[in-house]
Amino acid sequence: MMTKDPILKVDHLSMRFGGLMAINDLSFEAYRGDITALIGPNGAGKTTVFNCITGFYKPTMGMITMRQKAGKEFLLERMSDFEVNRDAKVARTFQNIRLFSGLTVLENLLVAQHNKLMMASGYTVLGLLGFPTYKKAAAQSIEQAKYWLDKANLTDRADDPAGDLPYGAQRRLEIARAMCTGPEFLCLDEPAAGLNPRESLALNELLRGIRSDTGTSILLIEHDMSVVMEISDHVVVLEYGQKISDGNPDHVKNDPKVIAAYLGVEDDEVEDVIAEVEGETGGAH
Amino acid sequence: MANTTSTPVSADSNLTARALREGFYAGLISLGLFVLFVGLKTDQNILNELILVQRWGLLAIFVAVAAVGRFAMVAYIRPFMERQKVTNLVTGLLPDSVATRFFKLPVFIAAAVIGLGLMIFGGTISASISPTAGAYLSLIRGAAVVYTLASVFFYFRAYIVANFSMLAIIALILYPPVILALTGVQGSLKWVDNFGVQILIYVMLAWGLNIVVGLAGLLDLGYVAFYAVGAYSYALLSSYFGLSFWILLPLAGILAAFWGMILGFPVLRLKGDYLAIVTLAFGEIIRLVLINWTEVTKGTFGVSGIPKATLFGIKFDASKDGFAALMGLPMSSAYYKIFLFYLILALALLTAFVSIRLRRMPIGRAWEALREDEIACRSLGINTVTTKLTAFSIGAMFGGFAGSFFAVRQGFVSPESFVFLESAIILAIVVLGGMGSLVGIAVAAAVMIGGTELLREMSLLKQIFGEDFTPELYRMLLFGIAMIVVMVWKPRGFVGSREPTAFLRERKSVSGSFTKEGHG
Numbered sequence: 001m002m003t004k005d006p007i008l009k010v011d012h013l014s015m016r017f018g019g020l021m022a023i024n025d026l027s028f029e030a031y032r033g034d035i036t037a038l039i040g041p042n043g044a045g046k047t048t049v050f051n052c053i054t055g056f057y058k059p060t061m062g063m064i065t066m067r068q069k070a071g072k073e074f075l076l077e078r079m080s081d082f083e084v085n086r087d088a089k090v091a092r093t094f095q096n097i098r099l100f101s102g103l104t105v106l107e108n109l110l111v112a113q114h115n116k117l118m119m120a121s122g123y124t125v126l127g128l129l130g131f132p133t134y135k136k137a138a139a140q141s142i143e144q145a146k147y148w149l150d151k152a153n154l155t156d157r158a159d160d161p162a163g164d165l166p167y168g169a170q171r172r173l174e175i176a177r178a179m180c181t182g183p184e185f186l187c188l189d190e191p192a193a194g195l196n197p198r199e200s201l202a203l204n205e206l207l208r209g210i211r212s213d214t215g216t217s218i219l220l221i222e223h224d225m226s227v228v229m230e231i232s233d234h235v236v237v238l239e240y241g242q243k244i245s246d247g248n249p250d251h252v253k254n255d256p257k258v259i260a261a262y263l264g265v266e267d268d269e270v271e272d273v274i275a276e277v278e279g280e281t282g283g284a285h
Numbered sequence: 286m287a288n289t290t291s292t293p294v295s296a297d298s299n300l301t302a303r304a305l306r307e308g309f310y311a312g313l314i315s316l317g318l319f320v321l322f323v324g325l326k327t328d329q330n331i332l333n334e335l336i337l338v339q340r341w342g343l344l345a346i347f348v349a350v351a352a353v354g355r356f357a358m359v360a361y362i363r364p365f366m367e368r369q370k371v372t373n374l375v376t377g378l379l380p381d382s383v384a385t386r387f388f389k390l391p392v393f394i395a396a397a398v399i400g401l402g403l404m405i406f407g408g409t410i411s412a413s414i415s416p417t418a419g420a421y422l423s424l425i426r427g428a429a430v431v432y433t434l435a436s437v438f439f440y441f442r443a444y445i446v447a448n449f450s451m452l453a454i455i456a457l458i459l460y461p462p463v464i465l466a467l468t469g470v471q472g473s474l475k476w477v478d479n480f481g482v483q484i485l486i487y488v489m490l491a492w493g494l495n496i497v498v499g500l501a502g503l504l505d506l507g508y509v510a511f512y513a514v515g516a517y518s519y520a521l522l523s524s525y526f527g528l529s530f531w532i533l534l535p536l537a538g539i540l541a542a543f544w545g546m547i548l549g550f551p552v553l554r555l556k557g558d559y560l561a562i563v564t565l566a567f568g569e570i571i572r573l574v575l576i577n578w579t580e581v582t583k584g585t586f587g588v589s590g591i592p593k594a595t596l597f598g599i600k601f602d603a604s605k606d607g608f609a610a611l612m613g614l615p616m617s618s619a620y621y622k623i624f625l626f627y628l629i630l631a632l633a634l635l636t637a638f639v640s641i642r643l644r645r646m647p648i649g650r651a652w653e654a655l656r657e658d659e660i661a662c663r664s665l666g667i668n669t670v671t672t673k674l675t676a677f678s679i680g681a682m683f684g685g686f687a688g689s690f691f692a693v694r695q696g697f698v699s700p701e702s703f704v705f706l707e708s709a710i711i712l713a714i715v716v717l718g719g720m721g722s723l724v725g726i727a728v729a730a731a732v733m734i735g736g737t738e739l740l741r742e743m744s745l746l747k748q749i750f751g752e753d754f755t756p757e758l759y760r761m762l763l764f765g766i767a768m769i770v771v772m773v774w775k776p777r778g779f780v781g782s783r784e785p786t787a788f789l790r791e792r793k794s795v796s797g798s799f800t801k802e803g804h805g
Contacts, residue, residue, distance in 0.1 A: 054664065085666030092664050100657035102800030103650075104785045104793075110647075111654040112665045117647035124648045124675075128639070134646075142787065149789075158789040163799035181665055 004031040006067065007185055007217045008053070008090075013062030015048050015241075022048045024241040026062070030185070030234070032069070035211060035218045037228045039252075040238035041261055046221045047095060049238070050187055053219075054092045055081035066090060068184055069215075086115050091183035093174045095190045095221075101163025105154055105173055108162050109145035112180035117141055148176040151209055153202065168199035172206060179210060186210065188220040192227045200224060204231050229253065237261065304360035312352030319347045393436040400429035404467060423742075449724055457485075457630055461623045470619045478622045479738055482629055482694060486687055488730040489633040491714040492640060492723060493683030498712065499720035500640075500649065501676035502656025502802060504561040506708055507548070507568025511541040511681040513575060513703035515688020520588040520698045521581065530594035534689050541685020544571075545678035553670055568708055575700040587699025594693045596624060625694050632690060636683045637723050643679070645786045652676050653721075653786075657801050713764070717771050719778030720802065728779055737763060 006029040015023040023045045030036040038046050051057040053064055053076055064076040066088045074088035084090050100108050110117075120137030121127030127134035149155045152172040157165060162173060171191055178186055191207070192200050208231060210216050222228045228235065228249070235252040237245040245255040252258055324344040330336045403410075403426035410422065438445060445452060464476045490512060497505045518537040522528050528536075552563050575582045582588065593601060601621035643649040651672045654662050662669055692698045714733055718726030737760035775781060781797030 056660075056663075081663040082666050082668050085664060086668075094661070094664070098658050098661040098664070100654045100661065102657050102783060102795055103653060104788070104795065106787055106789050107650060107653075107785055110787055111650050111662075111667070114647050114651050114665060114667050121646055121648075124643070124646050127646050128642055142789075146789070155789070159785065159791055159793050161795040161799040177665070 004034075006030065007032040008219065009063075009065040009067070010049070010053070011063040011065070013049070013052060013064065014060050015045070015052055015057060016060045022241050023052070023059070026238070026241065026243055028236045028243060028246055030217060030219050032217050033211065033215060034233040035207065035220065035231050036234045036236065037232035037249075038219060038221045038236050038238065039223070039225075039228055040244075043240075044238040045241040046238055047189060048241075050092065050189055050219075050221060052077065053084075054090060054187060055079050055084035066185060085181055085183070089182065089184040090187065091178035091181045091185070092187040093171075093178050093189055093191065095193065097167075097170050097174055099162040099170055099174060099177070101161060103162060104159050105149070105162050105165070106142075106145055106158045108173060108177050109148060109180045110141055112177045113141045113144060113182075116182070144180060148179055151179075151213075152176040152206060168195050168202070171195065171199075171203065175203075175206060175210075179214070179216070183216060186216050186218045188218065188222075190221050190223065192222055192224040195224075200227055203227065207231055300364065301360055304356045304358075307359050308352045308356030311355035312348045315351035316344070316348050319344055323347055388436045388439045393433065396429040396432040396436070400426060400433050403429065427742075453724075453727070454634070457481075458627075461626055465619070465623070470617045474619050474622055477619070477626050479741075480735055481626045482622065483738060484731050484734045485626070485629040485633050486691060486694075487711065487714060487734045488727050489629065489636050489687045489690075490684060490711045491718065491726045491730050492633065492636045493680050493687065494711050495680075495715050495721065495723070495726055496640060496643070496652070496683070497676050497680035498715050499722075499726075500644065500656065501652040501673065503673060503676060504557065505564045505677075505680070506561050506705070506712065507564040507566070507571075508680070508684055508711055509703045509705070509708040510548075510568040510571035511545060511684030512688040512691065512707070513571050513700070514541045514544050514681075515685030515690075516692040516698045516702070517575060517582065517588070517688075518685065519689035519692040520591050523592050524588060524590065527592075530592070530689070530693055534686060537689035538682040538685040541688065542678040542682035545681025545684075546674055548681075549674040549677035553673055565705065565708075568703075568705060572700050572703050575703070582700075585700060587697055587701075588692075589697045591692050591696045591698070593621065593696065594624070594628065625690075629690055629694075632686055636686075639679075639683075640723060648672070648675060650786060710764070713768060717768060717778055719775075719780035719782075719797070721783055721800070722778070722780035725778055725780030733764060733767065736760075736767070 008030040010029070011027050013023055013026045014021065026045075026049065038049060040046055048057065052059045052062075055076060059077050062077065066074045066076050068074070068089060074084075076084055076088060076090065079088060085092075100111060103111065117134075117137055118124070121134040122131065145158075146155070149158055152169075152175065154165075154169060154173055154176065157169065162170065165173060171194075175186075175188065175191060178188075188207075192203055195203060204227060207218060207220075211218060220228075220232070232249060235245075235247065235249050236243060237252055237255070237258050239261040244257045244261060245252050247255075324340060326338040326340055328336055328338045403422065410419075414422070460481060461473070461477050464473045464481075468476060490508070493511075494505065494508045497503050497508070515537040518540045519530070519533045522533050522536065523530070548564065548567050552560050555563055576584055578584075595601070601618075601624060644653070651662065651667050654665075654667065655669060655672055655676075659669055662672070691702070695702075710733070714729045715726055717733065718724075718729035740760050740763065771779070777797035782794040783797070783800050784794050785792060
């Protein structure tokens, strides 16, 4: 098997909120061209890892290295949130969808191309004076938006306000918007949450398409195991801020530690636990 | 308890009973509210003693108005409105069936004839009759003109709505000559200056503030500070260094933009209420500096004798090479006012042009995105610091332009012109007009500022309430009532919807229920 090229390397990452150690000495790698899934029970610290990677939190300790295709390296923990996207080319979505609900679907995708258009418009001055470079860039940005509208199957709703879309479409739009920033690494925070099975399927299609067409590597947090096991190449499991398992989906699925984390304990021990709990409540009465 | 019969009560008598009951309650509440405010009044008698004056008659009028008003509302007006079915919920206007009954061609012709006739012969007629009758005459004239204009608007509404901006600009360009023709050179002063220029200053200020509040969603309660910076920049630099208006106009804008940035830096981390309070404080600081830095600003006395603007070097004075002499016209200050009118019109249109243009640029979209969701903006690589700063400074720049125009128009500036109330009025216009909508804001400014100016014209009110009644003192009351009415009727302002800046197939305006007001 050929050695894999890591795009993102998380080394000894720790994040402390007061007395709570949300992430404790976490190290993992995400490989270029892979879909990496970050899973774990509620409160395991998955979203905190995301916020550290994308610059929204400053980690207490540790190093996050992003290596672009051209070989340029960025230490994400030192960059502020917008620089992580602008310079390091890491895009993200949010667990509770954050669209610009009063802007149209198309406008949402144009806002995502802000930095490119700012350059083309000479930081607004040339654009205001009507220079053709900006007009060309504006036309290109619409083409780019059209491409992603088509991918996300939203072309029919392009001129509707984003807040008017159904939930599943909003999820797809948020991913399309993140892709419009031209990222090399895409972080998705529970993209399948609240989707029905058909929408989940469409999401899988979209993510596979993103990987195969643009070569963008994906890191996703997900609870929906059908999505995780279906599309991810590599799974990292967190519990209480620590990594308990790391490997391909089959490996993780059969890891006793993962099963224990999700189900608590082995089946034959469950009865013991129930008996214990009942004994306690009985004593309290 | 009265026996409740099980026989079906007719809806009519039911309604009357309810209306009577609600009217009674309204009267009772107003009695409780007003008995101490209106019923009793403390006063001084001739011996300088404090006495209680009882005004039961006045109290009775207040209570009766409340009670009868509520009764009429419940019994007649509300059922009437429901029967008419105010179908057009978007515009909030009455349906066409009512409007066509109201606007009839014969009435329109009669109103047009009366309005025009009184406008031409009104002066001669009112000279020969008593002032009371004259006041009624002017009221009739006003009503006829308003009805005529309203009818024109109604019959051509489709065309007007479709081409509103163009028609409004043409009307504004034609406004001074038309007024000049109708009222003569001296008569035009009031209409061009008090109405035209005054309204346009507020339109421009509100459009400038709209960039900060309406687009970027940053609540700025100290906008008048930039207006003051612009006004004092012109006043001081022209009196100390003798620079001309045309050099100082852009300079005032740049200085105001600079101060916008100065304000922007400390407030970048603040949101919502906190931001509002700091901007409010900033406005007050600027005013207090102007009051107390007496060596430079002359404090509360203000700066007077500010030079007038010139048109390509032509002065508007009585000299041999002044405007009037060159044009072969009799000397009048009206020409200067008309020049100022066109100047502020040009400045306001520049503001509108830049606002419209900026909205379609990446920076404008970033402002609106910032209003919708700041965190999402940052996740897309948008530097929210510079985005907010540009919004503050560009908004401030237009405030500065307007300020220098204000100084050149008045010829005098003092800190009294830049109190918090001004900021509040400008903000109120932006909110009433519909945040983000240039047309809505312009209409709101015309209604609000024009309406309060019109109060001065209500000589009829003087006839009713006595000579010492000054209607313009009630303008703030009118402002408040208008705000409440508009906010109940259209909570997102006159134009609540938002025009998208780009579209793929068709341009659909975005309903106000989706857009956010901003939180920072």
